[in-house]
Amino acid sequence: MPRIVLEHVTKCFDKFVAVDDLNLVIEDRDFITLLGPSGCGKTTTLRMIAGLETPTKGRITIGDTVVFDSEEGIDISPAKRDIGFLFQNYALWPHMTVYDNIAFGLENLKWPKKKIEERVKEMMAMLKIEQFEKRFPSELSGGQQQRVAIARTLAPKPRVLFMDEPLSNLDAKLRLEMRSELKRLHVDTDSTFVYVTHDQLEAMALATKICLMNKAVLQQYDPPLVVYNKPVNLFVADFVGNPTMNFINATGERKGFNDVFVHMLGKDLVFHSSETIDGDVSDLVIGIRPEFVKLGEGNFNGVVYTTLPSGMETTVKVKHGEDMVTSVVFGSVDFSHSLDMPFSIVSDNIIMFEKASGKRIAIGSLS
C-alpha cells in the first residue's frame, strides 16, 4: 500500500520560491492536512504530489513507484499515479449529468459497463445523492455538488485522495457536517488522504498528522495534539489554537539544568521543566494557552478589558500593566469592564521560547 515520500522537493515560479527543500513522509492510511497561511506553498505541494505541477527539483515516490525525479527525468502523468483530486470549486463538468460525472473516470479506465453502473450506484448511495442521478450540476446546491465531486473522486478507488480546501465554499453549518463525513469516509475507504486547508480548527479536527508550512518552509509535522501542545516555534504556537496563545516577554537567568529564574508580568518566578533546558535563556517569550489562565484568584492582579461570550465558553481579555492576557472560561460569564480581576497561571504545559530565534527551548510549569 502506498506511502508517499517527498525528498528535497523544491518549486520555484521564476524567482519566487513556493516550496523550499521539502522532506515529508506520508504513511499509508494517514489523514494529513497541509496547513498554513495563504501563499505558504501548501497547495503547490499538493499539486506537485498529484502531478498537476512539476517540481523544480527533488523526488516524489508514491508506494513503490517513483512518480517524479528531477535528476532521472521521471515525471509520471497524474492519470497513472492512481490518485483522486477534489477541487476547491468541485470542477464538475456542467455538460454532464451527475451519473455521467461519476462514471467518466471509470469509462476512461475501460471498466465494463455493468461494473461502472454498479460502482456509480454504490457511490451515489454512499454519499446519499441517488435522487440526483439525472440532474446537471447547475441544478444542485453547493453542498450537493460537493457530494457529487466526492463521489466522482472516490469512484475509481484511488489509493490516495488529495483535497484542496474542499469545504471553503460551503456555509458554516454544512462545513461542520461535511467535516465529520470526510473523517468517516477516510475510515470507510481505507485510503490515504492529503488535505489542504488554512483553517487550523479543520486541520486539528480531521488530521492524523498536521504538516504546518510557512513561507515555503515546513515548520512542524506532527499529530494535531502534539502541534497544539508542543509547538516547535513561535509561528506554530501562534497559528494553531483559537483564541491564540498568550505570548509574554520575559527575561531569565539560569538556576540549574531544569530550572530558570523568570522575570515576567512584574514578578520573579521559577520555570521548572522535567527535561534539561538548552539555549539562551536571557531573553524569552513565554507562551501560555488561554485555558491555563485561571481567573478569580491568584497572585497576578489584572483589570478586565473585554469579555466575549460565545455560549459554551467565554473569552476574557485581562490587562496586566502593559501586557494583555487572554483567558478562556467554561460557561457563560459576563464581567463588567474595568473590574479588578486577579488571575493565576496553572499548567505543566507552559512553553518557553528563545526570543531571538523564536524556537521552543522548554516545556514546563511556572511557580
Add this chain to the structure above:
Amino acid sequence: MADKHPSLGIRYRSLKGKLVIGFFATLLFIVVFFPFYWIILSSFKSFLEIFETPPKIIPVSINFANYIEAFTEYGIGTFIMNSLFVTITTVLVTTIISVCASFAISRLDFIGRDIFRSFLKATQMFPVVVLLVPLFLMCNKLGLYGTRSSLILPYIALQIPVSVILLSTYFADIPAEMEEAALIDGCSLPQIFFRIMLPLAASGIVAVSIYTFIQVWQEFLIASSFITNHDFYTLTVGLTTFRGEFINWGGLMATSVIIAIPAMILFSISQDFFINRLAGGVKE
C-alpha cells in the same frame, strides 16, 4: 423633478421625466426602424405605387409580384445558392480551424504563443480595401479569379483571426480545474479537447460561427470585385443587376428583404447563445 428614495438612494422619475424619455426613445426608434420599414413596405408595392406622391405609409394591399419577378426575371435563386455555398463553406472551415487554434493559444503552452497572439491582433489593423489589390494579384496568379474559390479563400483568411480572438476568450473562461479533473480521470489531450472543452465552449462556438455567417453573408466589396460571371454572383452583388436603364426599385427591395431574413433569424437565435447557458458549474 427627481425624488430620491429615502433609504436606497434610487431616483424615481416623475411623470414628466418619463414622458421626455419616452419621446426621445420613440424618436430614436423611428429613425432606426424607418428605413427597414420602408424597404419591406416598398417590396410589396407595385411599380406605380412606389412613385406615388404622397407615398402611402400604411400598405393597402400586399403584392408579391416583386418577389416573383426577382426569382423569374432576375434569377436570384442562383444568387441565393451561390451565397449559401460560399457562406456555409467559409463558416465550416473557419470554425473548425479557429476552434483548434483558439484552444491552443488559450490552453496550451508553446513557444511563440504570445507572438502569435499579437500577430492575430495585427491582422485586424488593415481595412479590407487595402487588402483588395494584393488579394486580387494573388487570386490572379493562382488562376482563381472569377471563381467561387476567389471569395471563399479570402473570406476564410479574413474571418479566422477575428474568430480565434473571440473564441479564445471563451476557452480562457473555462476553469483550469475542469481540465485537470479530466487529466486525473485519465483523459488524453484530444479527449480533453473533444469531451470536455468542446462541449463547454459550445455556446461560444455557435455564437462566433453565427457572427462569421453574418459577416460573410453580407460581404459586398470582395464579392463585387472578384466575381465577373453572372452565374457566380452572390446575393449582395446580385442587387446590382436591378440597376439597368432604370432601377427596378420593387425587385431591389424584395431582394434586400430576402438578404436580411437569414441574418435576422440567426441574430435572434444567437441571442440565447451569447448568454452562456452552460456556465455556472460552481457558485462562487
